[in-house]
Amino acid sequence: MAARETSKGLTWTIADADHMTQAEIYGEVLTQLGEKNEKIVALTADLAGSTKIGRFEQRFPERFFNLGIAENNMFSLASGMSAAGMLPVVSTFAVFASLRSAEFVRTDICYQNRNVKIIGTHSGTSFGQAGTTHHCTEDLGVMRTFANMTVIAPADSFETAKAVVAALETEGPVYIRIGRSFEPPLHQDLDFDFEIGRAITLHEGTDLTVIVSGRPAVSALEAAEIAERNKISMRVVNMHTVKPIDEEAIMKAVTETRRIITVEDHNVYGGLGSAVAEVIAKNGKACALRSLGLNDEYSIVGYPDDLLNYYKLDADGILEAMQELLTAEIEEDEDWEDEY
Amino acid sequence: MDRDELVSRIFLRSALPLIKDLAEEQPLYKKLFPKKGVIQLQADDNEGVAAQILFEEGEISVRPGKHEKPDLTLCFRTTAMLNSFFAGKTLLPKIRGLAKIHLLFRVLPLLLGVKILLPNALPEDAKKRALKVKLLLFMITNALSQLNKGGDEEFLKTTENSPDRIFQWTVKDGPAAFLRMKAGKTKAGRGTYTRRRPFVHMIFPDIDSAFMVLTSQAPLVEAVRLGYVVTEGAMEGSKEMGYHMQRVEELTGAYA
Numbered sequence: 001m002a003a004r005e006t007s008k009g010l011t012w013t014i015a016d017a018d019h020m021t022q023a024e025i026y027g028e029v030l031t032q033l034g035e036k037n038e039k040i041v042a043l044t045a046d047l048a049g050s051t052k053i054g055r056f057e058q059r060f061p062e063r064f065f066n067l068g069i070a071e072n073n074m075f076s077l078a079s080g081m082s083a084a085g086m087l088p089v090v091s092t093f094a095v096f097a098s099l100r101s102a103e104f105v106r107t108d109i110c111y112q113n114r115n116v117k118i119i120g121t122h123s124g125t126s127f128g129q130a131g132t133t134h135h136c137t138e139d140l141g142v143m144r145t146f147a148n149m150t151v152i153a154p155a156d157s158f159e160t161a162k163a164v165v166a167a168l169e170t171e172g173p174v175y176i177r178i179g180r181s182f183e184p185p186l187h188q189d190l191d192f193d194f195e196i197g198r199a200i201t202l203h204e205g206t207d208l209t210v211i212v213s214g215r216p217a218v219s220a221l222e223a224a225e226i227a228e229r230n231k232i233s234m235r236v237v238n239m240h241t242v243k244p245i246d247e248e249a250i251m252k253a254v255t256e257t258r259r260i261i262t263v264e265d266h267n268v269y270g271g272l273g274s275a276v277a278e279v280i281a282k283n284g285k286a287c288a289l290r291s292l293g294l295n296d297e298y299s300i301v302g303y304p305d306d307l308l309n310y311y312k313l314d315a316d317g318i319l320e321a322m323q324e325l326l327t328a329e330i331e332e333d334e335d336w337e338d339e340y
Numbered sequence: 341m342d343r344d345e346l347v348s349r350i351f352l353r354s355a356l357p358l359i360k361d362l363a364e365e366q367p368l369y370k371k372l373f374p375k376k377g378v379i380q381l382q383a384d385d386n387e388g389v390a391a392q393i394l395f396e397e398g399e400i401s402v403r404p405g406k407h408e409k410p411d412l413t414l415c416f417r418t419t420a421m422l423n424s425f426f427a428g429k430t431l432l433p434k435i436r437g438l439a440k441i442h443l444l445f446r447v448l449p450l451l452l453g454v455k456i457l458l459p460n461a462l463p464e465d466a467k468k469r470a471l472k473v474k475l476l477l478f479m480i481t482n483a484l485s486q487l488n489k490g491g492d493e494e495f496l497k498t499t500e501n502s503p504d505r506i507f508q509w510t511v512k513d514g515p516a517a518f519l520r521m522k523a524g525k526t527k528a529g530r531g532t533y534t535r536r537r538p539f540v541h542m543i544f545p546d547i548d549s550a551f552m553v554l555t556s557q558a559p560l561v562e563a564v565r566l567g568y569v570v571t572e573g574a575m576e577g578s579k580e581m582g583y584h585m586q587r588v589e590e591l592t593g594a595y596a
Contacts, residue, residue: 206539206573207503232503233539233574256537258504326503327523333535338485338528340357340402 124265141270
């Protein structure tokens with residue numbers, strides 16, 4: 001039996017993580033935090049089961065609100081609850097939070113700078129067989145354009161647990177994008193530092209950098225290990241916070257490796273790749289950048305892992321992009337005359 | 341390119357140009373420089389083995405290849421003999437253009453000064469040790485680049501498939517040099533490459549530590565243990581480059 005994790009007072013175990021989805025971990029952590037902070041209230045729109053906050057409902061029925069299939073009302077209500085001193089945590093599918101209710105999130109929560117936490121489950125293509133309408137490959141783009149909003153995309157269950165804790169400790173609106181499927185763990189336990197806006201370097205390297213957010217982080221790490229066996233030095237930066245983004249980590253990658261691949265289960269427009277490109281352009285340093293994601297298209301239907309492979313977001317896809325990027329003639333520093 | 345020609349490339353393009361650095365160190369030498377003049381070194385058995393020492397307005401420079409009209413030419417019968425000359429053997433080349441033999445006397449102190457690079461030159465004087473370290477750093481990085489540009493098959497195995505990588509050598513508060521390689525191309529540079537992080541960075545804490553390592557007085561494993569050199573980055577890359585540095589030493593040393 002794995003030792004119980006005590007970081008931040010959480011009491012679930014590694015063994016639990018083996019059979020819990022990101023959403024279940026989120027529900028578990030939220031319930032534990034609810035024990036300590038009675039201001040926390042949970043809201044859902046008929047998706048308590050799917051978003052795994054049923055445990056919170058069982059433990060705190062008086063602090064749990066099912067609004068029915070009325071997401072827009074839910075976000076407006078959450079804003080009002082926040083104004084009244086409560087700490088609302090709203091859970092629904094990412095596609096509903098970011099697209100159906102976009103105006104309500106923007107106007108009632110972000111514009112008012114309310115202390116509301118939004119958990120978007122089943123993000124990216126993680127809903128697999130549920131179909132394109134329930135996939136969400138636009139949420140990062142939408143959410144990060146809302147002023148005041150913090151946007152986090154954890155890579156696994158352990159990171160989700162840490163992200164939920166950090167979000168509740170952070171004043172203002174926060175959007176946490178998580179998956180649905182049984183994502184493989186990136187971390188082995190809770191023994192790592194997690195700070196909103198501070199990227200985690202998963203693997204050191206100097207030939208190129210992969211900046212990744214969300215579940216493809218596991219693929220990136222796998223790719224780095226394969227690359228290492230082939231004498232390629234790949235840095236992997238887990239950019240779990242897409243806004244505010246860790247500019248220092250990006251510029252370090254630019255100046256130290258000069259080749260960057262971004263990887264995200266999201267449209268290549270608007271998400272992590274765009275955010276990284278903005279930082280590079282702002283700082284004016286030359287760098288070769290490739291963005292892996294859905295290439296401005298709507299996702300096909302299939303098993304989540306097959307979709308990662310199809311969109312080249314698995315280790316094979318990242319290695320393929322690496323090969324292309326390493327051989328590309330892209331640098332203006334093409335002076336090969338020896339200096340005397 | 342055969343071995344003789346490859347080694348001559350290293351001597352003529354990596355070692356000989358260092359006379360310019362020696363001149364910078366010793367302003368006295370510069371006072372001897374003529375306003376104009378060309379001295380050529382060549383091997384008579386290979387048209388491609390030649391270099392020119394050029395004097396122009398009190399400055400000195402070295403260029404590879406033959407000059408159209410050299411004032412003075414030092415002719416070595418074979419490329420191997422030219423190599424032996426640079427490796428420290430006492431050899432007298434045939435001299436053409438004796439009328440301008442004074443040019444040779446003006447550059448002779450510098451040519452003799454290059455002997456500081458020979459493995460058996462182990463000066464005690466701190467200034468000379470610092471000079472040797474600086475020249476060795478410049479020569480080693482340049483020699484590695486010549487090895488590649490000269491088509492050395494073993495080194496090509498390293499460079500041909502290499503992504504854009506920097507191998508950096510730095511003496512703290514002292515000289516630095518780098519070798520950049522990418523897909524079969526190489527460049528030896530002076531100072532610190534600032535456009536990307538080195539793939540391998542060998543850092544010497546001071547001149548004396550660098551002297552011990554670069555003159556092979558301290559074997560590498562021992563040097564690491566004693567803190568004479570700290571390597572940051574890819575250890576395998578460091579090992580591979582160490583092997584090629586060793587090969588340069590063996591290739592040039594074979595003519596001594």
